[in-house]
Amino acid sequence: MIEKSIQIRVRYAETDQMGYVYYGNYATYFEVARVETFREIGFSYKEMEAAGIMMPVLEYKTKFIKPAKYDDALTIKVMVKNQPSVRILFEYEVHNEHGELLTVAETTLVFINAKTGRPMVPEAYFKSRMDRFFEIDKNN
Amino acid sequence: MIEKSIQIRVRYAETDQMGYVYYGNYATYFEVARVETFREIGFSYKEMEAAGIMMPVLEYKTKFIKPAKYDDALTIKVMVKNQPSVRILFEYEVHNEHGELLTVAETTLVFINAKTGRPMVPEAYFKSRMDRFFEIDKNN
Amino acid sequence: MIEKSIQIRVRYAETDQMGYVYYGNYATYFEVARVETFREIGFSYKEMEAAGIMMPVLEYKTKFIKPAKYDDALTIKVMVKNQPSVRILFEYEVHNEHGELLTVAETTLVFINAKTGRPMVPEAYFKSRMDRFFEIDKNN
Amino acid sequence: MIEKSIQIRVRYAETDQMGYVYYGNYATYFEVARVETFREIGFSYKEMEAAGIMMPVLEYKTKFIKPAKYDDALTIKVMVKNQPSVRILFEYEVHNEHGELLTVAETTLVFINAKTGRPMVPEAYFKSRMDRFFEIDKNN
Numbered sequence: 377m378i379e380k381s382i383q384i385r386v387r388y389a390e391t392d393q394m395g396y397v398y399y400g401n402y403a404t405y406f407e408v409a410r411v412e413t414f415r416e417i418g419f420s421y422k423e424m425e426a427a428g429i430m431m432p433v434l435e436y437k438t439k440f441i442k443p444a445k446y447d448d449a450l451t452i453k454v455m456v457k458n459q460p461s462v463r464i465l466f467e468y469e470v471h472n473e474h475g476e477l478l479t480v481a482e483t484t485l486v487f488i489n490a491k492t493g494r495p496m497v498p499e500a501y502f503k504s505r506m507d508r509f510f511e512i513d514k515n516n
Numbered sequence: 517m518i519e520k521s522i523q524i525r526v527r528y529a530e531t532d533q534m535g536y537v538y539y540g541n542y543a544t545y546f547e548v549a550r551v552e553t554f555r556e557i558g559f560s561y562k563e564m565e566a567a568g569i570m571m572p573v574l575e576y577k578t579k580f581i582k583p584a585k586y587d588d589a590l591t592i593k594v595m596v597k598n599q600p601s602v603r604i605l606f607e608y609e610v611h612n613e614h615g616e617l618l619t620v621a622e623t624t625l626v627f628i629n630a631k632t633g634r635p636m637v638p639e640a641y642f643k644s645r646m647d648r649f650f651e652i653d654k655n656n
Numbered sequence: 657m658i659e660k661s662i663q664i665r666v667r668y669a670e671t672d673q674m675g676y677v678y679y680g681n682y683a684t685y686f687e688v689a690r691v692e693t694f695r696e697i698g699f700s701y702k703e704m705e706a707a708g709i710m711m712p713v714l715e716y717k718t719k720f721i722k723p724a725k726y727d728d729a730l731t732i733k734v735m736v737k738n739q740p741s742v743r744i745l746f747e748y749e750v751h752n753e754h755g756e757l758l759t760v761a762e763t764t765l766v767f768i769n770a771k772t773g774r775p776m777v778p779e780a781y782f783k784s785r786m787d788r789f790f791e792i793d794k795n796n
Numbered sequence: 797m798i799e800k801s802i803q804i805r806v807r808y809a810e811t812d813q814m815g816y817v818y819y820g821n822y823a824t825y826f827e828v829a830r831v832e833t834f835r836e837i838g839f840s841y842k843e844m845e846a847a848g849i850m851m852p853v854l855e856y857k858t859k860f861i862k863p864a865k866y867d868d869a870l871t872i873k874v875m876v877k878n879q880p881s882v883r884i885l886f887e888y889e890v891h892n893e894h895g896e897l898l899t900v901a902e903t904t905l906v907f908i909n910a911k912t913g914r915p916m917v918p919e920a921y922f923k924s925r926m927d928r929f930f931e932i933d934k935n936n
Binding site: 393394396398399400401402403404407425430432433434435436437438439440443 | 533534536538539540541542543544547565570572573574575576577578579580583
Binding site: 528529531532533534535538540586 | 808809811812813814815818820866
């Protein structure tokens, strides 16, 4: 299992006139959380894309429990619970600085060969770095 | 049942370097579709909010089947299949000008009294205008 | 001289907690206005880019006189006063439905050959369609 | 004079299909830079707004010299060269991690009493904390 938390400060641009973070903007927070998780694991999404592998989002679900507000220092927790193959499932929890759970979400992404447009298992760039996180689970 | 379709032209700002509409931007398309559906039914979301009723999104799910691209003239079809009470469920389908289904989604919104912060049934502003769309279903 | 007006309805996503259109979002309105002006002149920015010509923005200036608000039906007036060469200067005025002037702005864009990354005069795709708008000025 | 630099990592959502940061998104970077400058000086823009003082942008100018790209770690340098009164002028420089100057910009903001909608000098919340940065200039 992979687990990581990142901090994001809510920008004024991300609020709406309700005084909340606009519901569409969480998608960006989750993107940042995914990319920083990748960076910590030791590889760069930017380089992967430059090498011809894209990761579009297939599915996105989110529940809004409490609103995030301007200038909140949010903690975005990312979890990858199952070993990825062609697809990878990320789960997220968003808490504010008072420890309140604001949002839960999940996204399913797919590895795509940018030339052919077809799904692929990204051995060289990804799998080798990911596998060690799931070895314990395998043995059980 | 309420059903309405609106047209949205993809803006350059909404694309990302993959050449697709960024997955977070569909939330805005669905917001526009909801508001235009309300306008056609005969009431204004803006006025409702000015009168102290807010409609935050509780839940949002979307599946990305094919990417939307820059300058695509998208058709966003909105459906409200069940008579709303405190909550209202919107379902969406996004097609491009070639008739391809790109995205399906749903959002659940809740009517909130802005003063108390509590859920409410918005009789005056909403229910009377909505009810006629669901009368046939009732009789069956 | 080229002159065109387009209508844009302010989206909820574009407001901020001040209840105004966030100042960064006008750039998108001006982009839409430019693209629709191009479309009316008879050519497509999308096709131009597909043919290897890009138009990044070099300079952008804007004055905010009165705020635009949620659901406002804005009129964006675009003007190209001088015949474009490698660069093209667009001027903008934003009015709301009460005829109030909200914003004035200008952007300078440059035609770039996407392969070489160098500025260019886009004869085939642009100049022929633009020239007729500036012929009267030439004769004076 | 006030001077501060902050770091911003370019998000995927902020790119466009040209592969650059969309020109409208710099406004958000500058907003973040202003707010973090305020925080370092010792006061919170959020609290100021909660206390009834708003700071809308009056004027915004920017020159795009080189494009910022996805995942770039940008340095946004903010400068306030003249002691603010009712208005405050921020100047900005954006560099990438190679030290290249990408963008220069300036914004003029005004302090507004949220109740009256009129410009004001924000003594209690701002001026006392700002004045020390400009005392040397005064003496010259």
